[in-house]
Amino acid sequence: MPKIAPAYRASPAPAYQDVIRDDPHPAPALFTAYSERAIDVPGVPRARYTSPEFAKAELERMWPRVWQVACREEQIPEPGDLVVYESPGASLLIVRGGDDEIRAFYNSCLHRGMRLCAQDTSVRQLTCPFHGFSWNLDGGLAHVPARWDFPQIEEAKFRLPQARVGRWGGFVFINRDPDAPPLHEYLANLPEHFADWPRESVYLARMIHKTMNANWKTCIEGFVESFHLAGIHSQALPFGGDASTQYDVWPGNETISRFLEPVGVQSDQYPRRLSEQEILDASLRTIFGDGPLPELPPGMRARSFIANATRAAMSAADGRDYSGLSDTEAADAMQYSVFPNFVLFRSLTYPYAYRFTPVRDDPHRAVFDFMIFRPKPQDGSPPPETEHVHLGPDDSFADCGALPPWLGQIYDQDSVGLAMCQAGLRDGGGADVIFSAYQEVRIRHLHETLTRYLAMPPLCPPPA
Ligand code: FES
Ligand SMILES: [Fe+2]
Structure with a gap:
């Protein structure tokens, strides 16, 4: 099978399209497409993350203008x-x-x-x-x-x-900008990508408000690439396809980007080739800990097993029929971002959204609002009220009770890692930070759009 290789996608790992091609429950057209756009932002000055003057420019020129x-x-x-x-x-x-x-x-x-x-x-x-x-x-x-x-x-x-x-x-x-384009224009292709995944059918069950010791961009940039898997989440290397993740940015689209991260595929950075059974075992051990492990039926891939198990578990939990859902939508992490600070998943296993906002007068801190959704009651009754959980910079996602501990551990690793990244940006040398061409293209996209807003004059609402 020829490997799909976009022009600047030179990774030796299987491309996402190669991974999903043989899924028994095939992906819809939305996920068999990819879109590349070379973005000429090889790096940016560290001051973008650390300087009060830069944060002030964002406050005056960007935040008042964006949805x-x-x-x-x-x-x-x-x-x-x-x-x-x-x-x-x-x-x-x-x-x-x-x-x-x-x-x-x-x-x-x-x-x-x-x-x-x-x-x-x-x-x-x-x-x-x-x-x-x-x-x-x-x-x-x-x-x-x-x-x-x-x-x-x-x-x-x-x-x-x-x-x-x-x-x-x-x-x-x-x-806040009376002259900004209307929301539907701003959201570009996002509504089309969620047409079969209506977010009106879910409710915000929980919201974790976590204070992060990092700039809002340091935070969001740490969640829109899979490249940091080997460094920060090495426990996931046996079943997380970091280098197989597909990153999409579209021509003429300055607000939306996405990644499609395959589950049940080993990282290219893991030191040896694993069997499908080993990939499944490592994945289940991480989630469930010790205990008996199921055997893969002959010829079945780990990702198919995970997708089947997810469909069954979610149907049991909320009484809905997911049997027709593709393996990508059942198991993979399909993640969209809306410039500047919103991230929304479109997958069964990740009913989540993120919002990152700066903390006033402090470029080294942000609030990470982690939203957890559940299907609305099928009988049309009003959903329960949102539960709010507040976490300080040193409080743990794993211990907060709102996430499964294995997943909380991943967000704890991110929180610690991003605080260390911010500390390095603050106290390190003066050279620009640099971004990779493919795996960090969504970060390039964010800075490209931010730069466009910063070239505008300050906007000082509220209007009279
Ligand atoms: S400031 Fe509001 S009533 Fe006086
Ligand atoms: Fe992470």
Whole structure:
């Protein structure tokens, strides 16, 4: 079988397309396609990750212009339900109105600037805790205390300023730029790639808020490549196809990139060739620990066994029929990112999304919001409320109870590794960091788009 070799894909490992070609449950066309685009960003200055001036430029020029995931629709099911989204450079209140519209208000009183809300809540009006000015759920003025003392206020004009809101897949996005393209344009090919994987059918069951000792870009860049498997997650080398991962960036598309990471394939960096049985054993040992191991039926590959087991386990867990699902969608890690800070999986085993936001005034820290989804109840009843877990820089994913311990261990390895990476960026020499041509093409993509935004003039909302 000829190896599919994109122009600058020179890895000696089997390409992803070679891995999936003989899957008994074949992949849909979405995953038998690949797209390459050479991106001329061989490296960037370290200051992009460490300098307060660079972080300020991002705050003034990039963050106010991009669409960002603020919350999920099911987090605000009723009129008056409200989520506080700390968008970099602007705190926003995401509120469902009596008319079912979702609006995003700047979280700052028009009197003397007080924060209107400190946390997620449910309200009938937006009332300032300082002197009691209040606004209706549509942003119109509701009450001015000592009205006689504010002759300058014109009721009709004294509305709470809003950011733009867009909705896709159950996610509520915001954008502070009145001139930004609409969300559907910004999302480019993402909706097409999730057309058969509707995210409206799941709910946000858990959200882990983890403070990371690393810049927001150090963080996201550490999650969009498989290249670090050998260094940080060496326990996965026997069954993680790092060098077989496919990375896609599309011509003319500056917001979306993806990788397709095969499961049940050994890393090219593992010191010897493993049998399919050995690959399966190593994979199951990592997940389940000691215990009896099943024997692979003759001729079956480890990845097929894993896909079958996943389909069966997920069907047992949520009562849905996954028997027609391809092996790629059942077992592999299909991961999409939306510039600048959102990552969404499209696979049965990874019902996850990530969001990374900078911590104000500190380029060396970020918040990693890890979202865990579950299928919505089939009887149409409202899903349970989202459970929030807060982790400090030294708290462990493995011990937090929200993830299986083996998976938590992987995220702990990432957290420690990314903090070390940030420390090296901060205290090391002055040379540029460099990116590989293929395996780090999504990082090149991120910086290419970021550079375009940084060339724009500062934007200083909120609008009057
Ligand atoms: S600052 Fe809000 S009512 Fe005074
Ligand atoms: Fe990792």
